[in-house]
Amino acid sequence: MDPIIAATHADPYPYYAQLRAEGGLVFHHGLKLWAATSARAVAAVLAHPDCHVRPAHEPVPKAIAGGMAGKVFGQLMRMNEGERQRCPRSAIQPGLALIDVEEVNALVRSRLLSPDADGLYKAMFRGPVCVVAALLGFTPAQGRVISELTADFVACLSPLSDQAQLDAAHAAAEQLSGYFIELLDDPAPQSALLGGIRQRFAATPTDPDALIANLLGLFSQTYEATAGLIGNALVALIRNPSLSNGPIRVDELLAEVQRFDPSVQNTRRFVAASCEIDGVSLNPGDVILVLLASANRDSQLNDHPDAYLLDRPQRRSFTFGAGRHQCPGQVLAMSIASATVMQIMQMKPALDRLTWRYRPSLNGRIPLFADLS
Structure with a gap:
């Protein structure tokens, strides 16, 4: 076991507890990086101005730097610092915070779902992207195509992707950009969300291409993180049948799932200047693996952290990040996941x-279900 393999292990949480016992910020000699394991260390790393989301010498991964996927990657607010992060965020975040939950519920209910493994896969991966596409003003038919293209595009975000997957990601980025160019050509967009984002982007000194890249980024961030939320909620129901006794409290279920067994297990930070964090001296070029899932189980963050409690008081979590790079789409992701799980459970699957395995990943914990034969 190591902190990266742990993300897709059947039960990584005892291992995370061992790491926390060794200290909040410890060096892993095998991986040649630091691991932030405690709530205190994770909070300090995420808040530190010298801990960046990309290494200074490689702002875009070399494997995709020469193609369209790399161009989009380099514009994403989540992959930048300073004005290249703050300006797009200031344009996009306000609209996401005001999402109409009833509209999201209606969009989820309009989709045809089936309770078998294939239906769950589509509900987890395709459905959430279709909802975001509809909120931005795309038609249902366009949304279905966009969800397929997003599945190809997210391959550029994973170091595990092979060349064929990266080639498909470049092609998908081209096509997705084309969809947005066509949508943005409409002088009177039907989407209030898109209209607000366009207006706020126009008021910032931002490269025009950044608008399309970060709209595309809404799809890519929705794709895996929301799929994991939905899937891990179903895993919780499988492992805890008592949760299904009586009406299922879906909102409380998901609130605890995103803390207890999050879809995003870790993220990375790259040290840009000499600094000290949690009593450890760090040098430029050091890499920190930020174990969000471990910090969520720290007793300094939550009482009885290894207990699954729907009525947990003052629940705290790092799953959606913290500080300047905290995920701006938390409300949207939780709303889509809640509506989707509710609809799945109404079908009485x-x-x-079902059995499941975890999708290959270095940081995500996303179950893929199969029907028992």
């Missing part, structure tokens, strides 16, 4: 007839 035979959850005891």
